[in-house]
Amino acid sequence: xxxxxxxxxxxxxxxxxxxxxxxxxxxxxxxxxxxxxxxxxxxxxxxxxxxxxxxxxxxxxxxxxxxxxxxxxxxxxxxxxxxxxxxxxxxxxxxxxxxxxxxxxxxxxxxxxxxxxxxxxxxxxxxxxxxxxxxxxxxxxxxxxxxxxxxxxxxxxxxxxxxxxxxxxxxxxxxxxxxxxxxxxxxxxxxxxxxxxxxxxxxxxxxxxxxxxxxxxxxxxxxxxxxxxxxxxxxxxxxxxxxxxxxxxxxxxxxxxxxxxxxxxxxxxxxxxxxxxxxxxxxxxxxxxxxxxxxxxxxxxxxxxxxxxxxxxxxxxxxxxxxxxxxxxxxxxxxxxxxxxxxxxxxxxxxxxxxxxxxxxxxxxxxxxxxxxxxxxxxxxxxxxxxxxxxxxxxxxxxxxxxxxxxxxxxxxxxxxxxxx
Ligand SMILES: Cc1cc2nc3c(=O)[nH]c(=O)nc-3n(C[C@H](O)[C@H](O)[C@H](O)COP(=O)(O)OP(=O)(O)OC[C@H]3O[C@@H](n4cnc5c(N)ncnc54)[C@H](O)[C@@H]3O)c2cc1C
Numbered sequence: 001x002x003x004x005x006x007x008x009x010x011x012x013x014x015x016x017x018x019x020x021x022x023x024x025x026x027x028x029x030x031x032x033x034x035x036x037x038x039x040x041x042x043x044x045x046x047x048x049x050x051x052x053x054x055x056x057x058x059x060x061x062x063x064x065x066x067x068x069x070x071x072x073x074x075x076x077x078x079x080x081x082x083x084x085x086x087x088x089x090x091x092x093x094x095x096x097x098x099x100x101x102x103x104x105x106x107x108x109x110x111x112x113x114x115x116x117x118x119x120x121x122x123x124x125x126x127x128x129x130x131x132x133x134x135x136x137x138x139x140x141x142x143x144x145x146x147x148x149x150x151x152x153x154x155x156x157x158x159x160x161x162x163x164x165x166x167x168x169x170x171x172x173x174x175x176x177x178x179x180x181x182x183x184x185x186x187x188x189x190x191x192x193x194x195x196x197x198x199x200x201x202x203x204x205x206x207x208x209x210x211x212x213x214x215x216x217x218x219x220x221x222x223x224x225x226x227x228x229x230x231x232x233x234x235x236x237x238x239x240x241x242x243x244x245x246x247x248x249x250x251x252x253x254x255x256x257x258x259x260x261x262x263x264x265x266x267x268x269x270x271x272x273x274x275x276x277x278x279x280x281x282x283x284x285x286x287x288x289x290x291x292x293x294x295x296x297x298x299x300x301x302x303x304x305x306x307x308x309x310x311x312x313x314x315x316x317x318x319x320x321x322x323x324x325x326x327x328x329x330x331x332x333x334x335x336x337x338x339x340x341x342x343x344x345x346x347x348x349x350x351x352x353x354x355x356x357x358x359x360x361x362x363x364x365x366x367x368x369x370x371x372x373x374x375x376x377x378x379x380x381x382x383x384x385x386x387x388x389x390x391x392x393x394x395x396x397x398x399x400x401x402x403x404x405x406x407x408x409x410x411x412x413x414x415x416x417x418x419x420x421x
Pocket of ligand 1 (some may be wrong): 014048050052176216328
């Protein structure tokens with residue numbers, strides 16, 4: 001394919017979450033003829049259940065660059081995308097006394113700063129003075145990332161989908177698809193009758209390229225086409241409590257839980273269950289242990305909430321809270337799979353973007369852009385690892401053969417961020 005042909009390619013994107021919608025939009029603005037397939041509504045799965053923390057505080061160079069580009073785009077969308085807003089808010093990483101990970105924090109912050117991120121170590125007492133709503137006397141060390149913020153994740157998906165439709169993307173919701181075989185004409189999809197997975201379904205026209213951004217369903221979808229990827233879903237949890245909170249976003253690294261301001265009060269979460277989950281059959285309600293654990297963390301971290309005269313309710317069974325569970329996806333090395341899965345073919349046509357380890361929403365603006373540019377480059381014959389390639393080598397799906405067995409690691413944990421490159 002010539003560059004011009006590639007830019008006008010027909011591309012199917014499977015998955016109407018943050019990654020799929022961004023990819024579809026970015027492909028269309030580059031001239032591709034795009035159809036987006038979503039088995040439910042837009043943001044029906046993980047992107048509709050995410051907490052909306054957005055930050056660029058990464059120690060690893062590729063992650064820092066992806067985080068920075070995403071924040072840059074979120075800020076630009078805040079100015080230009082109706083229905084979407086980015087609320088700037090500092091992000092505090094707090095490590096308690098006695099936590100063995102505390103020693104690694106100064107070097108981790110130094111690496112973030114080396115990558116141009118606006119992050120600084122802060123003395124716990126000074127942190128408490130800056131943010132009086134936080135309790136800091138039990139902390140050993142803390143850092144503040146200034147370039148962070150939060151949003152409502154489904155609003156991003158819907159707003160960008162509307163813009164994508166304006167750019168010509170055909171959006172087919174309530175349309176579950178399976179991958180068809182590759183032919184000389186390209187790769188068609190089978191549209192399944194909803195609720196009847198074994199039905200033969202109807203066949204779509206062949207596409208020059210198919211991008212699978214199907215979140216927790218990515219592995220099973222690709223397996224149907226004979227492609228094996230080690231992308232394993234696991235369950236995480238969050239809740240919203242009615243408790244006035246206007247402080248910073250906080251990641252309590254010792255408790256491995258986070259909180260942020262929310263229009264209805266305060267959002268807190270994690271509650272990772274580090275075991276594989278079935279995306280078609282997992283518990284969507286939060287567990288009691290999670291509610292109790294996270295209430296304890298929030299009460300311990302906030303200077304105000306939890307006093308007897310406080311109406312927050314966190315210590316009294318969360319009467320005002322709504323709590324839920326959703327799925328994240330793990331990979332053997334904690335990095336996502338972004339790129340062609342048939343790269344050994346001269347001209348790859350099947351691409352994947354999945355395995356975010358809890359950071360897929362905040363990386364979607366940068367990753368969608370990489371996938372759009374990467375797909376068009378691959379169709380034009382640019383080698384994945386060539387000097388002109390937009391793909392990110394560290395995210396190459398080809399680094400795995402799909403048979404790897406591995407432990408699911410908690411995505412935000414400090415230990416996964418303090419490892420040396
Ligand atoms: C409680 C919770 C809190 C989180 N907090 C954060 C956070 O603060 N920040 C952050 O960055 N990340 C967070 N995450 C992770 C984040 O939600 C995901 O990484 C991100 O949403 C992944 O986006 P996606 O587009 O890849 O997947 P999804 O949003 O899951 O989209 C995939 C879509 O594909 C569709 N699909 C699947 N199979 C098919 C098929 N056969 N045909 C058609 N469509 C199909 C699904 O219906 C789904 O809509 C959180 C997750 C949870 C559960």
